[in-house]
Amino acid sequence: MSSRWSDRLRHALALRLGLWYFGLFLVSAAALLGLSYVLVARTLADEDHGVLEDLLSRYAAEYRRAGPEGLQVLMEADTADGRHERLLVRAMTPGGDLLYLARSPDLATLPLDGFDDALARRRPWSVVAGAPGPSVLEVGTLLLPDGVAVQIGRSSAGRDALLARFRSRLLELALGVVLIALAGGVLITATGLAPLRALEATVREILETGRLDARVTTTGSRDALDRVGVLINQMLARMDALVGGMRGTLDNVAHDLRTPLTRFRTIAERALVKGDDGAALDALATAVEEADRLSATLTALMDISEAETGSMRLAHAPVPVRRLIDDAVALFSDEAEDKGLRLSAEADEALVVMGDMTRLRQALVNLIENAVKYTPPGGQVEVQAQGAGDHVVVSVRDTGDGIPPEDLPHVFDRLYRGERSRSTRGLGLGLSLVKAIVEAHGGQVSLRSAVGEGTRAEVVLPLESRA
Known part of the structure; x- marks a missing residue:
């Protein structure tokens, strides 16, 4: 049942991921293609306006040079030789009378109401509907210094045909984009879910075999x-x-x-x-x-x-290190005296750590107990505390027999007892408990020892924050 649900979840996730990529890719591509179409259409319109502006400038110059007769000759030439598709030109007197009109044959029946409206409103550019076919006429109007108005209407048929061909190419391109989006969605889904599939395989292996040494394959990409x-x-x-x-x-x-x-x-x-x-x-x-x-x-x-x-309940509170050491040392003063040991303690009064007083005392008592237990009569046990940056180092040093090198790596293992300590009563849990308590307080414990020279245990704890 769980395998069936995991398969459904994986397939649902893969489908959603693929659809998201497919949709985002299509939206982005559609926006890009639409923007391209708008830019091309605007560029072509600007070019058409430029043509009309050039014609108006020519007509104005010819009118100033040769008068109405010269303007008429030029207009007839432009509408008759076919250089300009679907062109209509006219000149109007200041009083509104027709001075001259010339048009391409395919615009012979076009009403001139739109031209009259553009002239009345003094619009330099306007669009006139009613041209044969779906195209329109773009009309440019120029007023000459003596009040004569020159108007040119040029059909957008050529531009519309070009844009129609461009749209058909965009549709063909859109089909290719859809195929690319589908392929990309499949590829992204396959590569994107590969780590999840590896994770699923690892978890399934652990569930089936009970082995916890299996690991998820990572690429090092840090994503x-x-x-x-x-x-x-x-x-x-x-x-x-x-x-x-x-x-x-x-x-x-x-x-x-x-x-x-x-x-x-x-x-x-x-x-x-x-x-x-x-x-x-x-x-x-x-x-x-x-x-x-x-x-x-x-x-x-x-x-x-x-x-x-991490489930040990710790009553965190400021713990004066000097008091912590004095309390622990006091428990062994009589035993040390009976054994002929010199037990000393030294710590700065200003050192304070944040932790559980009872648990920290328990850890320190274990260290001092080991030092007193394994130090022969006439020996010395020193307990010191010193500040080291934002930490405090509590050390317990003895002049005992020391720990053999082969035992030293295992002293913090649970229930481990070296050959020399088997004759002494104990559980083999003291140092394991010390390590666990110290690390629960965010600290570290270490042990240095040499046979015949003694042992030094160090506990490093963070000082209380004074923020």
Whole structure:
């Protein structure tokens, strides 16, 4: 069912995209062709007006040179030799009497009312209807200095025929444009939806195989669809890492919980076999201890999971770094003294970060606990905080045994315990929890260590904004 709907959606999207391109291309092409037609028609009209203006100028010059007789001769020549198609010329006296009239044979029956109206209104240009066929006459009127009016009417038949041929060519071109628009729509749809098809194929592969290592193919063009593909790949990579982490955690938890559960069973069986009240009490005490260990393991795992997935509730408030360090160090002062360690703290009173005081103290306590635990008697543990630009660096340095190079890359892994720490009680979750809490606050944690020289843990947190 989902495949059928996805096919329908893809086809509907492809159809809409193709139709949008087809429509926009046609509208643009129609606008361009229409503009071309208007420009050509205007150019031809301007040329016709230029011809009439030249004739009027010739007639005015001839009238001034040779008078009415010379004008009549010139008009007869222009209308008789066929140089000008469908031409009508006339001259009128200032009183409105006809001085001379000459016209082409095909305009012999044309009424002159339009010419009279143009002369009465003193219009230099006017259009006279009634010419044979669909064409009109464009009339130019010129008043000479002595009041004589010269009028020329020229048919637009030649221009109309040329425009008719131009329109037929435009229609042929429009058919080609339609074909190009169709081909372009198909091409644009095919290329434009290619990333979506790749995305669909990747998602379908993930659904069918359950593999999160599949990735969407990207082109590196950095367009919108390519950026979506990059973001989806980043999301898949994060999901793959989270699912892998969950699987690893479940494996580790199953392994880590198997031992205390076995102890539960062994302790209970021994108490039942002995049937002794003292043995039963010892068994209950050991069971409570193992239950606390299980509870601590599960609580730490839940805290890490919440921090890594962004669901941990953090009570953000200004946290004085000096107070944070003093509170954490105070918890280990007696233990350090009993062990013969020198535990010191140093921080500027002005350093303030924005975060959850309880969670940040929890992270710092884990770091100090590790330093105190793995530093031999007579050693030193230093906790310091310094400002570094818009960040604060909190460091915990010890003079302990150090961490072997082969263990150092894995110290932040959940439930990981190096060979040297297996003899010491612990969950292997402390540093994982520290990393999760610090990163939930927008910070970073790092560890530097050398065998026999000690370990230095650094937590970098953004300072409180003073805007």
